[in-house]
Amino acid sequence: MKALLIVDLQNDFCQEGTLPTPKGDSIIPVINKLMSEFDFVLASKDWHPEKTIHFEKWPVHCVRETLGAAFHSALDTSEIDQIFLKGTGNKDDGYSAFEATNESLVDYLKINKIDKLYVTGLVIEYCVKQTVLDALKYGFRTFVIKEAVEGIYQREEDVPNALEEMKAAGASIISAKEILNEIEQ
Numbered sequence: 001m002k003a004l005l006i007v008d009l010q011n012d013f014c015q016e017g018t019l020p021t022p023k024g025d026s027i028i029p030v031i032n033k034l035m036s037e038f039d040f041v042l043a044s045k046d047w048h049p050e051k052t053i054h055f056e057k058w059p060v061h062c063v064r065e066t067l068g069a070a071f072h073s074a075l076d077t078s079e080i081d082q083i084f085l086k087g088t089g090n091k092d093d094g095y096s097a098f099e100a101t102n103e104s105l106v107d108y109l110k111i112n113k114i115d116k117l118y119v120t121g122l123v124i125e126y127c128v129k130q131t132v133l134d135a136l137k138y139g140f141r142t143f144v145i146k147e148a149v150e151g152i153y154q155r156e157e158d159v160p161n162a163l164e165e166m167k168a169a170g171a172s173i174i175s176a177k178e179i180l181n182e183i184e185q
């Protein structure tokens with residue numbers, strides 16, 4: 001089985017958010033188009049309490065139940081099978097979707113016989129990267145869809161470095177076009 005995982009496509013990481021990715025909104029139509037090609041569509045949310053040590057490192061973002069933590073309104077949420085909430089404690093960062101506390105991502109993947117995980121979303125240097133590295137550690141075949149991930153670009157080289165690190169760990173960096181063609185054939 002194949003799953004599309006959408007990491008943290010929440011208002012605060014989109015262009016108008018408090019921790020914005022300059023081009024984050026541009027990946028949403030690509031993700032919407034990809035959804036119907038997968039057996040499962042999964043999404044993570046950064047879901048912080050109001051007070052957390054995480055906000056000593058970052059501007060306040062994705063406080064649970066606030067508009068900033070909601071999915072961007074352009075994202076088609078009707079296809080999402082399960083949401084994984086992470087960063088829920090007041091002492092953890094919770095970058096990886098595998099650290100979700102409402103539901104275990106690794107158990108969900110195993111129970112549903114998902115062996116291929118296609119990762120999309122925000123932000124590539126942190127949550128996308130940590131999720132991909134964890135997926136590889138657990139032994140899933142892991143793909144990163146290059147037109148469907150974006151970064152905050154604290155430094156220009158951070159995004160290419162993150163891609164390289166994921167690739168070196170065993171991830172396949174693929175194009176959305178390949179998936180759409182591959183499945184249409």
Ligand code: VGL
Binds near residue numbers: 013046095123125127
């Ligand atoms: C993220 C920084 C802080 C992310 C979350 O979703 O990548 N980055 N919290």
Ligand code: ZN
Binds near residue numbers: 054093
């Ligand atoms: Zn966060």
